Amino acid sequence: MLQTRPRVALFVTCLVDLYRPTVGFAAIKLLEEAGCQVEVPEVQTCCGQPAYNTGDRATAKDLARNVIDAFLPYDHVVAPSGSCAGMIGHHYPGLFGDEDPHYRGKAEALAAKTHELVSFLTDVLGVDAVKARYEGVVTYHDSCSGLRELGIKAQPRKLLGSVDGLVLKELPDSEVCCGFGGTFCVKYPDISVRMVSDKAKDVRETGADTLLAGDMGCLLNMAGRLQREGAAVKVRHVAEVLAGMTNDAAPIGETK
Amino acid sequence: MVHLTSPAFKENATRALADPGLQKALARTKPQFHGKRAKAVAGLPEFEQLREIGKNIKNHTLANLDFYLERYAAKVEEAGGKVHWCSTADEARAAVLRICRDAGAKTVTKGKSMISEELGINDHLESHGITPVETDLGEYILQLRKEPPSHIIGPAFHLNREDWEESFRESHTDLDPKRVFTERRDILTEARTKLRSRFLAADVGITGANFLIAETGSSVIVTNEGNGDLTQTLPKVHIALASIEKVVPTLEDATSLLRLLARSATGQDFSVYTTFSTGVRRQGDLDGPEEYHVVLIDNGRSNMIGTEFQEMLRCIRCAACMNHCPVYGVTGGHAYGWVYPGPMGSVLTPTLVGVDKAGHLPNASTFCGRCESVCPVKIPLPKLMRHWREREFERHLTPGTVRTNLGLWAWFAKRPAMYRAATRLGIGALSLLGKGKGKFGWMPLAEGWTRGRDLPAPEPGGTFMARYAKTRRNGR
Numbered sequence: 201m202l203q204t205r206p207r208v209a210l211f212v213t214c215l216v217d218l219y220r221p222t223v224g225f226a227a228i229k230l231l232e233e234a235g236c237q238v239e240v241p242e243v244q245t246c247c248g249q250p251a252y253n254t255g256d257r258a259t260a261k262d263l264a265r266n267v268i269d270a271f272l273p274y275d276h277v278v279a280p281s282g283s284c285a286g287m288i289g290h291h292y293p294g295l296f297g298d299e300d301p302h303y304r305g306k307a308e309a310l311a312a313k314t315h316e317l318v319s320f321l322t323d324v325l326g327v328d329a330v331k332a333r334y335e336g337v338v339t340y341h342d343s344c345s346g347l348r349e350l351g352i353k354a355q356p357r358k359l360l361g362s363v364d365g366l367v368l369k370e371l372p373d374s375e376v377c378c379g380f381g382g383t384f385c386v387k388y389p390d391i392s393v394r395m396v397s398d399k400a401k402d403v404r405e406t407g408a409d410t411l412l413a414g415d416m417g418c419l420l421n422m423a424g425r426l427q428r429e430g431a432a433v434k435v436r437h438v439a440e441v442l443a444g445m446t447n448d449a450a451p452i453g454e455t456k
Numbered sequence: 457m458v459h460l461t462s463p464a465f466k467e468n469a470t471r472a473l474a475d476p477g478l479q480k481a482l483a484r485t486k487p488q489f490h491g492k493r494a495k496a497v498a499g500l501p502e503f504e505q506l507r508e509i510g511k512n513i514k515n516h517t518l519a520n521l522d523f524y525l526e527r528y529a530a531k532v533e534e535a536g537g538k539v540h541w542c543s544t545a546d547e548a549r550a551a552v553l554r555i556c557r558d559a560g561a562k563t564v565t566k567g568k569s570m571i572s573e574e575l576g577i578n579d580h581l582e583s584h585g586i587t588p589v590e591t592d593l594g595e596y597i598l599q600l601r602k603e604p605p606s607h608i609i610g611p612a613f614h615l616n617r618e619d620w621e622e623s624f625r626e627s628h629t630d631l632d633p634k635r636v637f638t639e640r641r642d643i644l645t646e647a648r649t650k651l652r653s654r655f656l657a658a659d660v661g662i663t664g665a666n667f668l669i670a671e672t673g674s675s676v677i678v679t680n681e682g683n684g685d686l687t688q689t690l691p692k693v694h695i696a697l698a699s700i701e702k703v704v705p706t707l708e709d710a711t712s713l714l715r716l717l718a719r720s721a722t723g724q725d726f727s728v729y730t731t732f733s734t735g736v737r738r739q740g741d742l743d744g745p746e747e748y749h750v751v752l753i754d755n756g757r758s759n760m761i762g763t764e765f766q767e768m769l770r771c772i773r774c775a776a777c778m779n780h781c782p783v784y785g786v787t788g789g790h791a792y793g794w795v796y797p798g799p800m801g802s803v804l805t806p807t808l809v810g811v812d813k814a815g816h817l818p819n820a821s822t823f824c825g826r827c828e829s830v831c832p833v834k835i836p837l838p839k840l841m842r843h844w845r846e847r848e849f850e851r852h853l854t855p856g857t858v859r860t861n862l863g864l865w866a867w868f869a870k871r872p873a874m875y876r877a878a879t880r881l882g883i884g885a886l887s888l889l890g891k892g893k894g895k896f897g898w899m900p901l902a903e904g905w906t907r908g909r910d911l912p913a914p915e916p917g918g919t920f921m922a923r924y925a926k927t928r929r930n931g932r
């Protein structure tokens with residue numbers, strides 16, 4: 201039994217590392233409870249998206265090579281983010297062309313075993329319920345990369361449905377971008393703020409007391425706007441709720 | 457001609473966001489387009505398959521473009537038409553003017569055509585003493601208001617009913633002040649009354665083309681108002697303006713693409729009028745022009761062939777990408793500053809006017825991917841915008857501050873140990889600053905962020921990697 205435990209490498213993501221360590225610990229807990237042996241490769245920094253999306257392909261490639269070398273030995277690579285999992289799983293192979301068939305092959309191999317956390321639990325490990333409790337009315341935003349690159353939509357809802365005490369209220373236009381977009385949010389702040397204001401309005405109108413999503417970028421953006429508006433909505437990463445770890449950290453941007 | 461303001465995209469957008477009339481008009485995007493498209497798509501189970509077919513038709517054609525264009529031209533000539541090959545906008549304008557002059561034209565009616573905007577046909581004709589009359593309702597009002605279109609299928613999408621009324625009252629001086637304009641029908645009736653005489657008086661009719669069919673030499677247009685039909689059948693001379701990538705091999709191919717087009721554009725199964733024009737009026741025909749000219753325009757398209765931007769030439773101008781774009785949805789089309797707005801414009805405009813001028817456009821995207829997910833011919837719009845960003849980066853057009861910050865970050869990110877040390881310090885400092893607050897209302901270097909939202913403080917206790925290392929040391 202023990203030998204068959206899959207060896208999973210956690211790709212922490214830079215935002216979870218810096219802003220929200222509890223999400224990393226929640227991911228480890230969920231993966232271990234589902235029977236995985238989790239390791240956290242120490243050389244990881246960032247998947248390279250900021251460079252990739254700024255057009256700096258050379259830097260994106262350098263960072264991708266680091267990630268590939270560090271993570272390829274594992275059975276699976278899991279990230280608590282659709283955006284970073286999409287970067288590794290969808291975009292890495294395209295970074296290496298015919299001039300670098302060696303890394304292209306490796307990138308493809310890594311892409312094939314890279315997953316976003318929640319969909320990994322449900323689709324690969326077959327988890328259909330978690331042991332957690334959360335008293336609250338929750339709404340869920342579908343982050344763009346997870347939704348459109350990885351098809352993540354039903355998976356978080358399925359697991360949230362198994363959380364004791366939790367009531368899920370659907371967010372209208374949950375598939376519309378929140379306006380984060382990586383560096384977009386600081387390059388085009390006026391447009392970004394307008395987009396996130398529309399999102400905040402939709403969130404408030406659901407009457408939910410908690411907003412969840414699976415990507416830290418969107419969560420920081422939405423939390424920042426909701427708090428600027430003084431809305432009493434708690435914002436958390438979905439993994440915190442699924443792991444029953446909401447007591448480990450105050451909601452994003454709050455102190456208690 | 458559309459005046460290029462793409463370099464001022466940011467300022468344009470800021471102005472657009474503060475324009476209540478525009479915002480009111482844009483609020484119609486969702487009810488008018490989203491639900492309808494979704495319903496039409498749901499009603500056709502093979503839609504996904506059809507997208508793949510559409511993509512393949514276009515790819516095949518682009519791979520054999522010379523062949524199909526020559527075959528098309530031969531068929532046009534066979535049916536008594538004439539093809540004018542134009543590699544630049546100048547040549548195309550000259551060709552149109554020449555045809556109009558040869559016909560002794562004083563007025564010219566026009567169906568909706570984006571390529572006509574790209575070429576600036578109206579200004580060119582006007583400056584040579586020929587009056588162009590737009591017959592599409594939206595284009596008609598824009599001509600009265602001297603405004604460019606803001607949307608590729610709903611050119612006056614940025615206007616509200618009040619704007620229409622105002623323009624009519626200003627321009628139609630014979631208008632009874634008691635006339636009411638509450639319904640779309642009232643607007644339509646007024647425009648039709650005015651246009652009727654113009655249709656009859658026109659010497660030349662100019663239309664665009666949604667498709668050119670190589671097999672038959674036909675040009676195809678789709679409209680919902682029927683104005684295109686009158687434009688191309690009543691005058692003696694019909695000019696169809698089309699860029700080279702509009703050609704498709706067969707009638708059957710055109711039909712497949714038509715099934716995608718209307719559903720993607722307006723959520724209709726089919727547009728109200730789909731009109732095929734083949735050559736000149738034959739003996740016994742009840743109507744049709746005596747002369748049929750196709751002005752076939754390259755204007756930068758062939759430069760895209762064989763590059764990473766070739767896929768953009770699959771575009772069938774359905775507007776689904778802009779209808780579903782969250783940026784277009786709040787800025788509207790004029791902010792993009794040239795003929796083609798939204799995601800398709802963000803890829804196309806830099807190719808046509810230069811990325812040095814239109815560099816903002818491919819950057820002003822969150823890469824949310826919704827455009828690609830609705831595009832009927834599966835154009836990977838975000839990927840193509842990213843290619844533009846790469847070209848900008850290579851050519852050092854990316855702003856210096858962005859390059860410097862990115863370079864600094866990359867230096868650390870490539871060196872995990874240094875990165876670890878630096879982030880530990882940085883996050884420690886941030887946590888200290890944010891202690892007891894949980895968030896920041898303002899932060900140097902993050903002004904773009906904090907202008908409209910708080911910056912959540914990092915969770916106290918240090919970075920994940922530091923905490924994780926500690927738990928490991930303590931034998932967790």
Ligand code: SF4
Pocket residue numbers: 720770771772773774775776777778800827830831832833834835
């Ligand atoms: S890019 Fe695609 S969605 Fe946009 S107008 Fe062209 S065909 Fe339509």
